[in-house]
Amino acid sequence: MPNPSPLPLPAILSPCVGICRLDARGLCEGCYRTGDEIARWRSMSETERSHYMDVVLPARESV
Incomplete structure (x- = not known):
């Protein structure tokens, strides 16, 4: 049985x-x-966008 293709990652909202x-x-x-x-x-x-969500925006929120 062939391996199924990996599902694409969802877009960052x-x-x-x-x-x-x-x-x-x-x-x-x-x-x-x-x-x-x-x-x-x-x-x-x-x-x-991922960089903003994970790094930039959380840093700004904590200021």
């Missing part, structure tokens, strides 16, 4: 939580992305 206001630093109060990052999100590679 947006970190948006529906609180869409930029603070004095220019970061969204809900997801901690800049306006530019929000605009570019859909065109980012899966690797870049």
